[in-house]
Amino acid sequence: MRWAWIYAEGFRLMPKVLAQYRADTIATVIGDLLYRAVRLAFIGVIFAVTPQLGQWTAWEVMLMWSMAMLADAIGNFLFAFPNRVDSYFHSGQFDYARARPVPIVLWANLDASHPRYAMVVITFVATTAVAAANSGIFESLGQTGLLLLALLCTVFVLTGMRLIMFLSCAWFTRSRQFFHGIASFMDHSRYPIDIMGQPLRGVLTAIPIAFTVFYPVAFALRPDEYLMPGVLGLPVGLAMMAGGLVTLRFALRKYQSVGTPEVWGAS
Amino acid sequence: MRELVKLTAVAWSYVKVSLALRFGFFMSLGITLLNTWILVNLWDAIRQNSPEAQAEFTAAELATYIAVAQVVSLARMSHANRQLFYKAMGSVDSGEIAMDLVRPIDNQVLRYSQWLGVFAVDTLMVALPTWLVFRLTGVIGDPDSGVQAVLFGLSVALGWLVAAGFHYLMAALTIVVTQSPGINMFRVAVQELLSGGLVPLTLLPAWLATFAVVFPFHAMVSSPTLIYIGRLEGLEALAALGVQAAWGVGMIVAGRLLWLRLVRRVLVQGG
Numbered sequence: 001m002r003w004a005w006i007y008a009e010g011f012r013l014m015p016k017v018l019a020q021y022r023a024d025t026i027a028t029v030i031g032d033l034l035y036r037a038v039r040l041a042f043i044g045v046i047f048a049v050t051p052q053l054g055q056w057t058a059w060e061v062m063l064m065w066s067m068a069m070l071a072d073a074i075g076n077f078l079f080a081f082p083n084r085v086d087s088y089f090h091s092g093q094f095d096y097a098r099a100r101p102v103p104i105v106l107w108a109n110l111d112a113s114h115p116r117y118a119m120v121v122i123t124f125v126a127t128t129a130v131a132a133a134n135s136g137i138f139e140s141l142g143q144t145g146l147l148l149l150a151l152l153c154t155v156f157v158l159t160g161m162r163l164i165m166f167l168s169c170a171w172f173t174r175s176r177q178f179f180h181g182i183a184s185f186m187d188h189s190r191y192p193i194d195i196m197g198q199p200l201r202g203v204l205t206a207i208p209i210a211f212t213v214f215y216p217v218a219f220a221l222r223p224d225e226y227l228m229p230g231v232l233g234l235p236v237g238l239a240m241m242a243g244g245l246v247t248l249r250f251a252l253r254k255y256q257s258v259g260t261p262e263v264w265g266a267s
Numbered sequence: 268m269r270e271l272v273k274l275t276a277v278a279w280s281y282v283k284v285s286l287a288l289r290f291g292f293f294m295s296l297g298i299t300l301l302n303t304w305i306l307v308n309l310w311d312a313i314r315q316n317s318p319e320a321q322a323e324f325t326a327a328e329l330a331t332y333i334a335v336a337q338v339v340s341l342a343r344m345s346h347a348n349r350q351l352f353y354k355a356m357g358s359v360d361s362g363e364i365a366m367d368l369v370r371p372i373d374n375q376v377l378r379y380s381q382w383l384g385v386f387a388v389d390t391l392m393v394a395l396p397t398w399l400v401f402r403l404t405g406v407i408g409d410p411d412s413g414v415q416a417v418l419f420g421l422s423v424a425l426g427w428l429v430a431a432g433f434h435y436l437m438a439a440l441t442i443v444v445t446q447s448p449g450i451n452m453f454r455v456a457v458q459e460l461l462s463g464g465l466v467p468l469t470l471l472p473a474w475l476a477t478f479a480v481v482f483p484f485h486a487m488v489s490s491p492t493l494i495y496i497g498r499l500e501g502l503e504a505l506a507a508l509g510v511q512a513a514w515g516v517g518m519i520v521a522g523r524l525l526w527l528r529l530v531r532r533v534l535v536q537g538g
Contacts, residue, residue, distance in 0.1 A: 024444055027450055028450070031451070032453075034456070035452035035456045039456055045460070045472065045475070049313065049317040050313050050316040052316055053316070054312055184298070184459075185305075188302050188305045188306060189305055191309055195308070196309070200308055
């Protein structure tokens with residue numbers, strides 16, 4: 001409980017700290033929002049040349065994308081630690097974290113989070129709601145509940161995957177090197193999986209990228225058709241989170257101070 | 268001439284550094300292969316329901332376009348190139364720019380040569396294997412002739428020159444706005460969309476296609492890819508190369524002017 005208070009206090013102070021770098025913060029927030037807007041515009045480009053993608057309408061695809069962006073932003077805002085873990089491990093910053101009176105992960109979350117994620121959450125709550133309304137989800141209470149469940153699954157799967165991928169730096173190399181490649185890959189895998197060929201569908205289900213957004217949202221949109229993968233969504237999400245936390249546990253054991261902290265921006 | 272010697276030396280040293288980071292290249296290769304596979308499948312599905320896309324491209328042409336565009340995509344650079352770019356963008360924030368300024372080499376030559384070395388290794392270790400995989404699996408075909416292949420190679424090189432120039436401009440701008448993540452994310456998204464890396468520019472809405480042609484992005488991916496699939500041949504291809512060269516040189520000049528203007532504003536407090 002004491003930690004929860006410190007955590008809340010950290011989030012309260014964050015805007016104050018960033019207000020000292022107003023131009024940078026505004027540029028970062030606007031840049032991030034524009035990035036996501038351009039990604040959504042790509043869906044507009046697709047549907048400018050085709051009335052539907054497989055069996056999916058523009059609003060349904062928009063719902064999948066918005067939900068993925070929303071879950072990604074929630075995960076980044078509340079659990080930003082994986083994004084910086086590579087820097088902490090290789091710069092020796094973890095030494096500072098260990099000396100603080102809060103658990104390492106909490107401190108690192110506060111340090112790595114950014115208000116731009118909150119702005120993205122607000123924006124994509126709105127776009128998700130609009131897309132869901134136009135997809136007819138809100139007409140049924142059950143489907144609305146499944147959509148909320150889909151959000152939970154998506155946050156769990158994405159956060160677990162981020163943890164596992166970025167903590168690989170404890171064993172292999174600078175995992176941050178792959179950040180944008182992986183982000184780009186995630187972007188490209190947010191389309192309906194069932195329009196892909198069978199081999200690719202199998203790969204994306206096994207990884208399990210298909211559970212990051214497609215199966216949970218497809219279950220909310222068409223519960224009968226996607227019953228099995230939809231029901232599996234939450235267990236897969238919990239398994240990924242558990243896998244991420246286990247990886248974290250081992251990675252922390254693996255950590256050795258290098259004793260020569262670098263400047264953050266250089267890493 | 269002396270700058271050229273320095274450029275070659277720095278580029279070669281970065282070739283060696285990049286080759287030492289093999290794991291990263293395998294990761295880049297894996298991600299590029301999966302991305303390309305997804306996009307080829309996606310556009311195949313789009314084409315099936317799109318009379319416009321069917322009129323514009325055969326299924327084989329569209330698959331070739333998308334796969335080759337991913338192979339030459341300079342918007343989503345491979346990890347080592349990206350690391351260097353981020354380092355350049357973060358050098359003001361970190362104070363490392365102070366070290367860059369005392370080096371016995373011009374800053375622009377330094378950046379271009381670093382990126383050139385990594386680009387060469389990327390081409391060999393990521394782009395070429397990706398092309399080979401999709402060529403062997405029959406997703407993409409060959410250029411129509413040897414001449415087209417040579418023009419394609421030239422166009423890829425000129426596309427890199429334009430991309431490097433654009434990246435240099437972005438890096439120089441971080442002197443004004445030190446924190447670059449948001450700006451950089453926006454750059455990647457716009458560059459991918461308007462360069463023709465994700466979608467053939469002819470399938471963009473008219474107003475957006477005009478926008479894409481006015482800016483230099485099309486010179487990075489669309490031009491070489493259209494040459495590869497034979498949409499630009501003979502004089503048209505040469506004209507496209509000329510436009511790419513003009514953008515490349517223009518970017519060098521713009522980068523030089525911007526750097527000289529902004530570098531006076533650099534304030535380093537010990538890094």
